[in-house]
Amino acid sequence: MKRILQFISLVGLLMTILPPIFFFLRKISHSVQNLLMLLGAVIWFGSAIFWLGSKAKTEET
Numbered sequence: 001m002k003r004i005l006q007f008i009s010l011v012g013l014l015m016t017i018l019p020p021i022f023f024f025l026r027k028i029s030h031s032v033q034n035l036l037m038l039l040g041a042v043i044w045f046g047s048a049i050f051w052l053g054s055k056a057k058t059e060e061t
Contacts, residue, residue: 002051005047005048005050005051006051008043008047009043009044009047009048009051009052011040011043012039012040012041012042012043012044012045012046012047012048013040013044014040015036015037015039015040015043015044016037016040016041016044017040018036019032019033019036019037019040020033020037
């Protein structure tokens, strides 16, 4: 489950990084860039909170 959440987080992170590059190259419009970055941020924060910063379970003896 953690790997799935990490993959979803990576997709969200890419959705915040790639749109400005595509906008700079004039492949997408400004409104599409804003929409993709907003969705990417929501996906990133929505999925990363469940796995980021969690420590591995260890046995206490």
